[in-house]
Amino acid sequence: MxxxxxxxxxxxxxxxxxxxxxxxxxxxxxxxxxxxxxxxxxxxxxxxxNKEALINSLFVECIKSSASTFFMNYNPAQPFKIGFHTIWSNIVHRRISHFNESIFIEQCFHSPFIEEEDKMTLRKMFEPLLQLIERGKKEHLIKDMDTFWLLSFMIGTINEIAKRVIYYNKKVTPEVLENNFQLCWDGIKA
Missing domain, CATH: 1.10.10.60 (Homeodomain-like)
Incomplete structure (x- = not known):
């Protein structure tokens, strides 16, 4: 063979x-x-x-690749805001530089194609972010609300930044990124 x-x-x-x-x-x-x-x-x-096998295989590859990028230079021992900023920045850069992948992942979440086992794998890969958010709530640094909604707000802002960059050819400078991070931070801080 x-x-x-x-x-x-x-x-x-x-x-x-x-x-x-x-x-x-x-x-x-x-x-x-x-x-x-x-x-x-x-x-x-x-x-x-078949198509389903292709979609599931690609989904797992995209998630593994994304997760490895999202947590680059992240140290759980860092102060909360620094760790949050690191992960936030990594996700923004990944979503912009791998936009087609981001669109694919987003569509997979809203489709019947993804198997429950793959969804469980996904959750495990993003455990460091979930732990960070829980720590931020315990330290009274961010709003004490359901982590699901805090992450929805965070990812929603990131997705919109990526879409503006790709669809509207908006330039992303360090200042623009920092201003957008501050908007996100202001939205979740306690």
């Missing part, structure tokens, strides 16, 4: 991300992925038995 070609898999993933950004999860087919990736449809089925 021929070994899996990681370059081919990466091309399939890249093609899928492009197509999902253009037409959504429901709007692409295995044939359109093969065409976009420059491979035969039969070859695509060697790597992924």
């Amino acid at each position: 021929k070994p899996r070609d990681e370059n081919k898999i990466n091309e399939i993933y890249k093609a899928t991300l492009t197509l999902v950004k253009e037409s959504g999860l429901a709007g692409f087919t295995m044939q359109s992925v093969a065409k976009e990736a420059g491979i035969a449809t039969g070859t695509l089925y060697i790597y992924f038995k």
